[in-house]
Amino acid sequence: MPYEWTTPDGPDGPKAELHLWPYRSLLRRDFVIFISLTAALVLVPLMAVIGSPVLWGILPFILLMLAGIWWGLSRSYKDGEIVEELRLWPDRIELDRHDRKSGHRTWAANPYWVQVKMRQDGPVPNYVTLKGEGREVEIGAFLSEEERAALYDELLGRLARLAATPGEAP
Incomplete structure (x- = not known):
C-alpha cells in the first residue's frame, strides 16, 4: 500500500499520522x-x-x-511528487498536501465534526473526501480504487476510535 499509519511519540504530538504517496512501479x-x-x-x-x-x-x-x-x-x-500527511489529535485533524504543481496546502478541522465521504460521482471511482470547517477536501485521489476503499474504512475507524477514547492513540 502506498500509505502508512504511524503513532508519533510525545505527549503534545498527534495521536496518529497517515502518510500517502503515489505508487511507483518503476524505481x-x-x-x-x-x-x-x-x-x-x-x-x-x-x-x-x-x-x-x-x-x-x-x-x-x-x-x-x-x-x-x-x-x-x-x-x-x-x-508524481505528491505527499499527503494526515495528523489526528483529540481536538484537531490536519491534512497537509505537498504537491509540485500547486505547492503546499493545509486543511484543519475539529475531528468531532469531520465527515468522511466516499463518492462514486467524483473524478475517480471511490473518491474519498473529508468535510469540515465549511470545506471539503480530497484525500488519496492518486490511490487505486481498492486502496481508496480501504483508506475510507480505515479513516472511519480511526475517527470513531478517536471520538470514543480521546486520550489514547486511535
Whole structure:
C-alpha cells in the first residue's frame, strides 16, 4: 500500500499520522536500466549500417526517440511528487498536501465534526473526501480504487476510535 499509519511519540504530538504517496512501479534505479536497455536494443540494428550515409539519416530519429522516453518518464516522476500527511489529535485533524504543481496546502478541522465521504460521482471511482470547517477536501485521489476503499474504512475507524477514547492513540 502506498500509505502508512504511524503513532508519533510525545505527549503534545498527534495521536496518529497517515502518510500517502503515489505508487511507483518503476524505481529510479530501474529507470536507468530501462533507458540503457532500450538504447542498446535500438542501436543493435544500426550495426548493419555503420559507415554508410543511412546511419546519419536514422540516428537523429533514434536519439530523438530516446530523448522523448527520457523526458516522458522524468516528467512522470516529477508530476508524481505528491505527499499527503494526515495528523489526528483529540481536538484537531490536519491534512497537509505537498504537491509540485500547486505547492503546499493545509486543511484543519475539529475531528468531532469531520465527515468522511466516499463518492462514486467524483473524478475517480471511490473518491474519498473529508468535510469540515465549511470545506471539503480530497484525500488519496492518486490511490487505486481498492486502496481508496480501504483508506475510507480505515479513516472511519480511526475517527470513531478517536471520538470514543480521546486520550489514547486511535
